[in-house]
Amino acid sequence: EVHLLDSGGGLVQPGGSLRLSCAASGFTFSSYAMTWVRQAPGKGLEWVSAIRTSGDQTYYADSVRGRFTISRDNSKSTLYMQMNSLRAEDTAVYYCAKASSGYYSDYWGQGTLVTVSS
Amino acid sequence: EIVMTQSPATLSVSPGERATLSCRASQSVSSNLAWYQQKPGQAPRLLIYGASTRATGIPARFSGSGSGTEFTLTISSLQSEDFAVYCCQQYDSWPLTFGGGTKVEIK
Numbered sequence: 001e002v003h004l005l006d007s008g009g010g011l012v013q014p015g016g017s018l019r020l021s022c023a024a025s026g027f028t029f030s031s032y033a034m035t036w037v038r039q040a041p042g043k044g045l046e047w048v049s050a051i052r053t054s055g056d057q058t059y060y061a062d063s064v065r066g067r068f069t070i071s072r073d074n075s076k077s078t079l080y081m082q083m084n085s086l087r088a089e090d091t092a093v094y095y096c097a098k099a100s101s102g103y104y105s106d107y108w109g110q111g112t113l114v115t116v117s118s
Numbered sequence: 119e120i121v122m123t124q125s126p127a128t129l130s131v132s133p134g135e136r137a138t139l140s141c142r143a144s145q146s147v148s149s150n151l152a153w154y155q156q157k158p159g160q161a162p163r164l165l166i167y168g169a170s171t172r173a174t175g176i177p178a179r180f181s182g183s184g185s186g187t188e189f190t191l192t193i194s195s196l197q198s199e200d201f202a203v204y205c206c207q208q209y210d211s212w213p214l215t216f217g218g219g220t221k222v223e224i225k
Contacts, residue, residue, distance in 0.1 A: 035214075037162075045154075045162065045205055047214040061213050062119075095161055103209040104152035106173060108161035 002026040002107040006096050009112030016086050016116070022079040022096030022109055029077035030054075033099035036070060036081050038092035039111075048094070049081065050103060064090075086116045120144050120208050122217035130225040131196050139220045141189040141206035150210035153182055153191045156219075157202045165204075166191065196222070 008020040022034070036048040049070040050059045058070050069082040079096050093113050097105035121144040131137045141151065149169040154162040164173040166182035169189055179194040193200055201224055206217040 037216075044219045045156075045207070045216040047207070047216060050214070059212050059214075100167065102150055102167065103214060104150075104164065104167045104207060105154075105162070106164050106167075108163070111161055 002098060004096050004098065004107060004109035006094065006109035006112040009094065009114045011115045011117065012086055013118050014087060014116055017082070017084045018086065018114060020081040020083065020094055020096075020112060020114070024077045024079065024096075024098070027098065027107075029072075030074035033103060034070075034072060034079045035097045035099050035103070035105055036079075036094060037097055037105065037108075038090075038094045038114075040089075040092040043092075046092070050099060051079070083114070086114075088116050090114060091116050119213055120147060120211060120215050122206055122208055122215050124204075124206060124217035124220050126220060127218070128221045128223060130223050132225045133198060134195050135225075137193040137196055137200075137222055139191040139193075139204055139222070141184075141191070141217050143187045143189075143208055146186045147208040147210035149185050150208060151182075151184070151189050152207045152209060153180075154205045154207065155200075155202050156205065162205065193222070 005023045035050040051070045067085045071080045093111040095111045096109045098107040100106045123142045151169045153166040156162040170182045205219045
């Protein structure tokens, strides 16, 4: 059974940094691209970033490019998101998701809440 | 960036009735379109990919159609567990984009 466990969220001040993690199990992690999707309170889903199987290719939404860095450790079956220069508008639940062959997300973590506030 | 527009924003339907949800892309996404269901406090769940292929374990009452710029999700006979928010996503080009969602509520 596929399982994705998001962690690392919390309260951080504007301009601060946070690192999210997503521990994967139940599938061959190194064979699948992974994505991060976020959802601000009361709002819809926003795609944030994606990474290919080996980590050699990454993709970002314009809203986070240059501030967020996606990475993965295939030996640990773990996905990461390093978030720097955080802004109030980054406040959201962040979901990691397993990408299928076409980069749609067939399995999702439970989400981790990031709150950016002073 | 491809803009995904969903309509209506809210759909009021009685249990047992049919629900038809629309998703429009600002440019062609071929059949690279997915539908998700999300309930309050839960992560999204994949329903449909490739515009019309049901994901594993999704009941046959859910069906997707369309290609290019116009897509439809149909729920043939709404069950109590189907009242939720439905969202489309294009994965044809970067950045990936989601529609704003349609809330299906009990009439």
